[in-house]
Amino acid sequence: MFDIVFWILAAVTVGAALAVVILRDVFRAALSLVLLFLTIAVIYITLYADFLAVAQILIYVGAISILIIVAIMLTREVWHGSPSGKLRIPALVVSLLLLGILVFTVVSTKWEMSGESPQQPTTAAIGSSLFGEGGFILPVEITAVLLLAAVLGAIVLIREK
């Protein structure tokens, strides 16, 4: 049962990613990107990452996809489509080469699996290791500064002169 779910998810995810790259209509590519984000959230659920699945839906499906669609509408380039550049064949060769290397490495490595069952509700554990004693509190603070800098940078870049 779990295997069938995984194979369906993998097929839909790869199909949506291929549609983003292949479709000539930029807006349809953005919509299939939203489908990709949703299936990745379900993949997180199959990996017992419930908090991450909700965060994926909130941030990617909710925010980033809207940002991308607004960008498509603000830059009236929809009728130009998404053409490929002169480097299409070299790019295909490079990405297939990288795929071959990655798959070979993954298959030939002997991974040290742990037989333990995963933590089931992860939200409390993630919260305590993000904000708790000896956790990741410094990266969280730095992330806040990064987000502030990104927001200020976006406002400064987009302001009318």
Add this chain to the structure above:
Amino acid sequence: MSVGLEHYLVLSAVLFSIGLYGVLAKRNAVVILMCIEIMLNAVNIALVAFSRYVVPMFLTGQIFAIFVIVVAAAEAAVGIAIIIAIYRSRESVDVDKFDLMKW
């Protein structure tokens, strides 16, 4: 053969390669930004799969994935701001015409 760590890693590798092809081959800057998001999501799948199968008692992979999501959100905001700023001056989002830093 039941689904395990290798399956998730191969799925992640396939998504990363598709994203890399899009980044290298496409000419529309917004589509390139979308392909970068595909690559970041592929990396997140690999991180969460490692967290699930290799160290299930610690959530370090998932926490790292949260930071990747935050940085991706910041990157998308700044990237789209840059694209719109260039579009204002060039009337185009074709990366072949972005030669402002060429000397």
